[in-house]
Amino acid sequence: MANHFELHCPSRAENVGLCRVAAATFAANAGFSVAEIEEIKVAVSEAASNVVVHAYPKEEGALTLRCEELEDGIVIEVRDQGVGIEDIAQARQASFSTDPERMGLGFVFMESFSDEFAVESAPGRGTRVKMRKRREAPAEAS
Ligand SMILES: Nc1ncnc2c1ncn2[C@@H]1O[C@H](COP(=O)(O)OP(=O)(O)OP(=O)(O)O)[C@@H](O)[C@H]1O
Ligand SMILES: [Mg+2]
Numbered sequence: 001m002a003n004h005f006e007l008h009c010p011s012r013a014e015n016v017g018l019c020r021v022a023a024a025t026f027a028a029n030a031g032f033s034v035a036e037i038e039e040i041k042v043a044v045s046e047a048a049s050n051v052v053v054h055a056y057p058k059e060e061g062a063l064t065l066r067c068e069e070l071e072d073g074i075v076i077e078v079r080d081q082g083v084g085i086e087d088i089a090q091a092r093q094a095s096f097s098t099d100p101e102r103m104g105l106g107f108v109f110m111e112s113f114s115d116e117f118a119v120e121s122a123p124g125r126g127t128r129v130k131m132r133k134r135r136e137a138p139a140e141a142s
Helices: 014-029 034-055 088-092 106-112
Strands: 004-010 062-070 073-080 116-122 126-134
Touching (some): 014 073, 034 126, 088 106, 106 116
Antiparallel strands (some): 004 062, 062 073, 073 126, 116 126
C-alpha cells in the first residue's frame, strides 16, 4: 500500500503550522529534497490559511489535509466544508482577493510549486485544493 495519511483538525490559525509540519515530514520521508520541501511547506501553509481565513468566516469548521505518496512524487489535498468559491478562475488570478487587506497570491504560490494543480469548489459546500508534485531526480554522484 502506498504511504498516506489524513489529518482532521478545526480551522484554527495554530493548525496551519501543524499541517505544514505534517506535510513536510511526509515529503521528507518520501525522498523530496530540502528545496522541494520548502515549496511544499509554502503551498500547504497557503492552502490551510485559506481554510482558516476564508472558508469559515464566522466560526471554526473542519480542515482536512491528505497526503499520498506516488511512484514519482506526492499528491496533497487540502479541503473544507466552508462557504466555497463563486468564481474559481477569478479567485486563482494573481492579486485577486475578496479581502482588501490581503495580497491575493496564495493560489499563485500553490500553483507555481505544483506540477499539477486543481481547485474544486461549490458555494455553500466547500473547497478542495489538489496539488501533485514530482520528486526531482537525485543528483548523479560524480
Ligand atoms: N478555502 C477557501 N474557501 C473559500 N474561499 C476561498 C478559499 N480559498 C481561497 N478562497 C478565495 O479565493 C481568493 C484568493 O485566494 P488566495 O489565497 O489566492 O488569496 P488571499 O487568501 O485573498 O490572499 P493571500 O493568500 O495572499 O493572503 C480569496 O480571497 C478567497 O475569496
Ligand atoms: Mg490565501
